[in-house]
Structure formats: C-alpha cells, structure tokens
Amino acid sequence: MNYFPDEVVEHVFDFVTSHKDRNAISLVCKSWYKIERYSRQKVFIGNCYATNPERLLRRFPCLKSLTLKGKPHFADFNLVPHEWGGFVQPWIEALARSRVGLEELRLKRMVVTDESLELLSRSFVNFKSLVLVSCEGFTTDGLASIAANCRHLRDLDLQENEIDDHRGQWLSCFPDTCTTLVTLNFACLEGETNLVALERLVARSPNLKSLKLNRAVPLDALARLMSCAPQMVDLGVGSYENDPDSESYLKLQAAIKKCTSLRSLSGFLEAAPHCLSAFHPICHNLTSLNLSYAAEIHGSHLIKLIQHCKKLQRLWILDSIGDKGLEVVASTCKELQELRVFPSDLVGGGNTAVTEEGLVAISAGCPKLHSILYFCQQMTNAALVTVAKNCPNFIRFRLCILEPNKPDHVTSQPLDEGFGAIVKACKNLRRLSLSGLLTDQVFLYIGMYANQLEMLSIAFAGDTDKGMLYVLNGCKKMKKLEIRDSPFGDTALLADVSKYETMRSLWMSSCEVTLSGCKRLAEKAPWLNVEIINETDNNRMEENGHEGRQKVDKLYLYRTVVGTRMDAPPFVWIL
Amino acid sequence: MEGGSVSGSASALSNDENLVVSCEDSCSPVGNELELGLTLSLGRKGYTRVAYADDSSSSSSSSSSSLSRASVIAGIKRTADSMAATSGQVVGWPPIRTYRMNSMVVNQAKTLVSEDQNSEIRQEVNKNRTDATNMRSSMFVKVTMDGIPIGRKIDLNAHKCYESLSNTLEEMFLKPKTGLSTRETDGRMETPVKILPDGSSGLVLTYEDKEGDWMLVGDVPWGMFIGSVRRLRIMKTSEATGKAQMIL
Secondary structure (H helix, E strand, O other), rough: OOOOOOHHHHHHHHHOOHHHHHHHHHHHHHHHHHHHHHHHOEEEEEOOOOOHHHHHHHHHOOOOOOEEEEHHHHHHHHHOOOOOOOOOHHHHHHHHHHHOOEEEEEEOOOEHHHHHHHHHHOOOOOEEEEEEEEOOOEEEEHHHHHHHOOOOEEEEEEEEEEEEEOOOOOHOOOOOOOOOOEEOOOOOOOOOHHHHHHHHHOOOOOOOOEEEEEOOOOHHHHHHHHHHOOOOOEEEEEOOOOOOOOHHHHHHHEEEEEEEOEEEEEEEEOOOHHHHHHHHHHHHHOEEEOOOOOOOOHHHHHHHHHOOOOOOOEEEHHHHHHHHHHEEEEEEEEOOOOOEEEEEOOOEEEEEEEEOHHHHHHHHHOOOOOEEEEEEEEHHHHHHHHHHHHOOOOOOEEEEEEEOOOOOOOOOOOOOOHHHHHHHHHHHOOOEOOOOOOOOHHHHHHHHHOOOOEEEEOOOOOOOOHHHHHHHHHOOOOEEEEEEOOOHHHHHHOHHHHHHOOEEEEEOOEEEHHHHHHHHHHOOOOEEEEEEEEOHHOOOOOOOOHHHHHHHOOEEEEEOOOOOOOOOOOOOOEE | OOOOOOOOOOHHHHHHHHOOOOOOOOOOOOHHHHHHHHOOOOEOOOOOHHHHHHHHOOOHHHHHHHHHHHHHHHHEOOHHHHHHHOOOOOOOOOOOOHHHHHHHHHHHHHHHHHHHHOHHHHHHHHHHHHHHHHHHOOOOOEEEEEEEEEEEEEEEHOOHHHHHHHHHHHHHHHOEEEEEEHHHHOOOOOOOOOOOOOOOOOOOEEEEEOOOOEOOOOOOOOHHHHHEEEEEEEEEEEHHHHHHHHHH
C-alpha cells in the first residue's frame, strides 16, 4: 500500500466506514494516520469529557458528522443530578469558530440550550441533520431557530427529550422554501401543535420518510397528513381517538391503504383501540412496531393487530400484552430480532403482567431474536436455561425483574445458574443487564464466558469484592461497567488500575467504596477522571474527621486525555 | 447544595412528618413496602431480606446464605437522601427513562380520574390508588421562581398533598442553605415566608397544565392535579393577577 499515492489510499479508506475499523487503520503507520485523519468525516465520541473540541478539530479538520454522549447511562434513571454536566455549548462554539463544515450532530444525554441551538443553526451553512436523544435544557424556541435558519435541513429527530414547550410557532418557522425534510420527529413535545403549519410543511416535503407526531395531532389531521405523504416509511401516530364511522376515519382508512411504503409504526399516545383496524391492510409490510407508549391498546385489539404483522423484526410493547399475547407474537413474528417489553403498571403484578413463560415462548418461536429488554414480575433458572438453549445468538440481553433481589420463584434459589447459562451459550453477547437475587457465582460465570461483553449493568447483586473482580479480570472487552447497590469496595476497585484504561467508564453508586480508596485510585491513575458525586450537605467530606473511611455515594470514573474538566458543579468532586 | 434530580433531604423531612402526623385524609401512607420485602426504617435506606428469610426456603444452605446476605446488605446504610425510607420507592428503580416514567404516571392518573367523575367516595378511593401507583415511580417537573435564574426539579410523587408540596418548595426556594447567594434572600431570612394560595405573602404557586394554561395550584383534587401538571412556577402575586385575568 505504500506504493500508492495518498489519493488512492484515501479512496480505499472511503469504503471503511465503521469507527472501530477507522481507528484501527489509523494505527498502522504514520502515513495512514495522516491520510485517515484528513479523510474522516464521521466521528463518534462516547464520552464528551474523554477529549475536548480543540483536540477533535486538530485531528479531524474535515469533520462533517459528530456524535457526542454526555451523562452516564444511569442519568436516565435520575441517579445523576441535573447540573452534573454534559454541556454541548463549548463544542458548538469551537466547531463554529473553526468553520468546519458540520452537517450532522447527534447528541445523547447532553444539556442543550436554546442558545446552543441558535448558534448551531447560524454557523453551518450545510447543516442537515440534528438528532437529540434523552437531552434536556432547551425549549421550542431553540427548535424555531433550527427550523428558520437551516436551509437544507433533512432530519430533525427528537427522541425522549425533556423540552419546555412554549407553545410557540416553531413549525411555522420553517420557510416556504424548505422542501428537504426527510425526518421530522417531535413526538416528545407536550404542547399544542400548529396543525396548519404542519400540514403545509408535510405537503411541501416530497422526501419526507419519517414523521412522528405528538399527542396534540388528532386523527383527522393524521388522515390529511398521510394522504399528502403516501411515500411515508416510518410513522408515529399522535392522538388516535375518533368515532370509527366518521368521515375523517374513512378518509384515514383510504389514506393508509395508499401508504404502501410504510414499514414502521409507533406512537398511539392516546388511542381508541377499535380504530386500529384501519391499519390492518398495511400491517403485513411492517418491520417495526412500537406500542410501548400506547397504554390504551391491549387485549384482543392488540392481538388482532399483531396477527397481521408477520414480517415484524422489531417490537416494543407493554407488559399488558401478557404471556398469552407473547405466545401469539412467538407464533406470528418469525422474523423477530428485537423485543422490548416495558412495564405498564408499577404497583403490583396483576394478571396482565408477563412472566418467564412469555420469555420462553418468544425464545422458542423466534429463532432470529438477538436483542431483548424484558421487564417482568418473576423468573426462574429453568426458564433462562431454556431461553439460552433456544437463542444462542443474543447480542443484547437485558432482564429486569421488578422486585430487587427476587430469587427463582419456584426454587427460591439465586438466579446465578440461569444467567450463567445465558453467558455460556451466547458467545456474541455484548450487552447484559442483571436482576433478581444474585451471588458472586454469577460473576464467576460472566468473567469466564462473556468474552465479547462490552456493557454490564449490575444492581442489588453479589456478596463480596470477588464478584466485581471476576468481571474485571475476565471480561477483556469490557467498556462500560455500571453498578449500584452492591457490596463491592476498595479491594475490587483498586485491584487492577490499568484495566480502566481499556474501558470507557465505571459507575458505582451505593456500594462499599470509600473516599480513601478513590483517592488512592486517582493517585495511581492520573489519566483517569475520578468523580465523586455527593449531594447531601451533612456529608461534607472535607470537613468530616473520618473522611478516609467514609463511603462514597456515587463514583464515576472515566479515561480522558484532557484531564480534569472545568465545568463540574460544586457537588462533584474530581480527585 | 441540593441536586435537582432527587427531592433532597428537605422533602424527605416533610415526608417523615407526613408519616408521623397525617396531614389530611388523602395523605394516608401506603403500605406497599412489605410486598417488596423491604424493611425500611425512617431515615435509612437499605435492603434487609427479612421477608425472604421468613417466607421461604426449605434448604438450610439457601436460608443461611440469605441471612448472611441480610447482614451484608443491612450493613449498607445510606442517608435519607435516597428516599427509599420515606416514600416506599427506590431512586432510579426500576430502570426506566424519566420520560417514559412520566408518561406512565400521567396515563394512570388520567384513567383513574376519568373513570367516574361523580362519586366523591370513588374519587377518594381513586386518589389513594393513584397515590399507590405513584408511590412506585418518580414524576419530576421543573419549578421556577420569579427572580431566580436557575430552576429546580421536584418529584411530585414524593408528595401526596398540596401542603407537603408547598413545604418542600418553601424549603427549596425560600430557605437558603450555605452556598446560595444572600442577594436573593435579603429580607427573607427573618420571617418564614409561605407560598399561600391567596397570594398574601406576595408569592403564589401556579402550574402549567397539559393544555398549556397556567392555573393556581390547589383548586382541583390532588389526583387531578398530578394528571395534568406539566411544570410549576412561583409567581409574584402582581404577575399572577395579570395572568388570571388573561385566562378568564
């Protein structure tokens, strides 16, 4: 390859698109490093504090697409205070100053302000795509800037963000000349929507393939929208309540029949189940169905709908479907690859919840299943062993038994053997979440068998430091380890400091690690940021005489090339 | 300084008070804790597995391991900040994104309220059921106060009545801890200020509902409030009067 001119090598590199592969080729030799960095257009930064904007721009000056993740995963469950960090503003400022030709920005768990969005919209002429997942800090005013200023906007995709809805007219801020939209997802907005502006926008967007509406868009508006966008591939229905004999419902039926490209359906945020039959004609084309927010769709209406969806690859559903419903899924959806079952009611079981039987049925009926997230009331080792036998292809396996520490409900044993069977059989397992009663034994299995495991979530599990040590020593590919309420302490934390250099991050909350343990770790590993998050006033760590032995409530550590961050709030102590 | 994501020790204190001294009918504590096998002592979080050791197993090895586990876990003691003791919930469990949790609670409250709007007794029962439902999940809403640039977040499901909510908000915004600038609290440190519905203290508590309208807090039954509230705002009385006129 050294005999080829740079342009040829660069052309070859154009075919290498995955981040992992690109990182690998940049390590081969200096010349490849140089060619690679000038030709890299898409950069993924899994932890925004692992580097900084200046370094990013120095290395990749031809950047077009940036993906940034901010807060640790457990922030999704309120375990991280809102002011912790993850601000996108400095990144946008630096990108704007450098005049890089940014076209795409994807953010997850970051704090985004209206100011940031305004700056973004004004700084990059060719900006095309904004995807915000689980972010917060902005309002519809920020969206108005994006709509108004991004002339070539293709994607505006807002997934499960907390957005202050000022009920402004952000939708009318899209100029009449804007005809390039491909994706428009505002399902998470809580306020009213200007239906006229929306309909006009959809009508002048011939490339629109993905449209996800919020609660405020009623059924008659949906009918009109669908009839002017029959090319739709991905639809999120807002409000779906109407009299099935009404004229608008008939119009909807007609419009739906024309949407022969529709492959993905979601939403039904407020739904009258008897209207679902309007969608039956296109169900046989669906590959993705997300009814996890459709609390009102269950029972026979739900089953009837699913029975039409023979090509389904991805299904997100509420546990009100029940084990019987999952059996229907198992017998109908033979192409199923990903299943997520969310709880619909957190108070107590009830007869609508799912159990281990539903999981076993799915594993038996869906041979292509590789990703599962399953919230349930109970589980047994026997069921997990069966699931492992039926589905050795799991890449992601997340099981959440709602009651912490719950054992096998038949034998009262811990669930070590069940999870052990999963990790032993599923050689490609990359992500695992544990729950139920678990001893150190499960971690022995994980360390022994889970060779490809990159992310592990542990809650209320284990007996001693040995558990955590098994994982740290055994899982060579571990990237993100997050632990809460488990009895792991300093011994495990400090056993192999160099391990953390190979990982993106470690989170430990309500465990047994002490302040002095964390201090020792920080001393041994200056290339780590060791953050202690301490919210309570009466636990002032500096003032307390016995500070060394004091237990740390929340520990978050991550490798970084840029040292201590400057934007940490007062309750975050970086050692 | 209290983080915003957990209703901090202030609300924990007010909930402690609620459990000891019931403030109203609607504030009856819910006894769901035993189902989980949680043994909760006030002010502490911790899982002791006394319930399992009692229930279950015939084999001696598992019961001894469960007992030794109980002692290990009982050894993990944390402050009331983790909220488990006072409201029967564990922070961040089950692991469901806040956005999804909020939409679940809204759906449940909405169903319960709309089932029967006539009977008073039904409403009471529903409210307690709503409370029971809400006990297991968080519902965080933003709270802003006129004159204070930084907003906070509060978990509405940590409260069962308006009085406890009001107490918490007063703690959060009107009683300064070390670290807050005194600039905002001049003149407020001497007399405890209350946020009263009649606005006689100069401040009034309002909320934005699902339709985007701003309403005075306290007018509707708690369960209905929970089902429609989107965010809270502590307004100066003069502003509130103006807004009220706009709504009317």
